[in-house]
Amino acid sequence: MRETVRRHLGKVVAGTGIAVAGTALMVGITLPGTAGADDSAGGPGTAGAAGRTPPGRSPDGSAGQAVEPGVVAEAPPEGERGLGRDPLTDDEIERVAGIALNQRLIRSSEDVEGERGPQRLGIDLAEPEADEVDAADAPRRADVTFYDYRDDTLVTRTVNLDTGKVERTLTRRGVQPPLSRAEDAEAAEILLADPLSAGLKADYEDATGRELTSADQLAVTSMVYGSVPGAQPAALDKCGEHRCARLFPKVVNGPWIDARHLVIDLSARKVARLDR
Numbered sequence: 402m403r404e405t406v407r408r409h410l411g412k413v414v415a416g417t418g419i420a421v422a423g424t425a426l427m428v429g430i431t432l433p434g435t436a437g438a439d440d441s442a443g444g445p446g447t448a449g450a451a452g453r454t455p456p457g458r459s460p461d462g463s464a465g466q467a468v469e470p471g472v473v474a475e476a477p478p479e480g481e482r483g484l485g486r487d488p489l490t491d492d493e494i495e496r497v498a499g500i501a502l503n504q505r506l507i508r509s510s511e512d513v514e515g516e517r518g519p520q521r522l523g524i525d526l527a528e529p530e531a532d533e534v535d536a537a538d539a540p541r542r543a544d545v546t547f548y549d550y551r552d553d554t555l556v557t558r559t560v561n562l563d564t565g566k567v568e569r570t571l572t573r574r575g576v577q578p579p580l581s582r583a584e585d586a587e588a589a590e591i592l593l594a595d596p597l598s599a600g601l602k603a604d605y606e607d608a609t610g611r612e613l614t615s616a617d618q619l620a621v622t623s624m625v626y627g628s629v630p631g632a633q634p635a636a637l638d639k640c641g642e643h644r645c646a647r648l649f650p651k652v653v654n655g656p657w658i659d660a661r662h663l664v665i666d667l668s669a670r671k672v673a674r675l676d677r
Contacts, residue, residue, distance in 0.1 A: 519547035589616035
């Protein structure tokens with residue numbers, strides 16, 4: 402009979418959130434829909450259930466004019482190009498993604514699944530140059546960020562939206578920005594394929610009555626894990642140089658499951674357990 406009290410893996414988390422102690426870092430995750438849920442209790446500055454005015458009535462209890470339903474205005478049409486410091490439009494994002502990802506970069510790099518081409522992390526409006534800060538006609542630029550899993554490098558290419566050319570390429574090692582959704586999904590698949598996921602699977606089945614066989618059954622958030630000498634198993638010593646993740650899985654439309662003591666090394670495609 403499985404002993405659930407002293408499980409090292411996957412205790413289902415009850416309550417409104419999960420506090421995660423990382424390397425000198427505390428991450429708070431609050432379940433949706435819990436904030437302000439206890440407004441019915443009444444208290445200083447609040448109205449309890451007895452003090453509420455029923456819909457369609459005035460505060461004195463008499464029938465009043467019914468509240469009109471809210472109307473959501475449609476967003477104005479988005480142009481092909483933004484102006485000044487406007488956010489990048491969908492057309493601009495699609496255009497710079499194609500410009501930044503040239504054939505040379507595709508051939509020389511790998512994504513999180515080991516396929517040819519780097520893993521795209523994000524596209525953001527670039528900051529203006531120092532001598533362009535007050536210029537009304539400063540060119541718009543976009544920073545396109547990739548992670549190359551072949552040699553664990555972060556690649557940022559800056560594209561000039563006016564000329565359509567890559568102005569500079571910055572390559573860095575040991576820099577680990579937040580993971581993309583594609584990386585979260587792949588980390589979950591790597592975890593589920595590893596024997597260390599046994600407790601996670603058991604608690605998923607306890608919570609739902611169903612077997613956990615695919616990452617699609619989980620809603621996953623993540624944080625990047627960086628190693629500290631002597632603070633983790635030797636298998637995780639390269640985290641920081643490698644791209645590593647701690648996952649916070651949640652049953653879709655259900656409770657959180659505690660898997661914070663498991664770290665997935667996406668570069669090595671391995672899972673290790675942190676000492677508690």
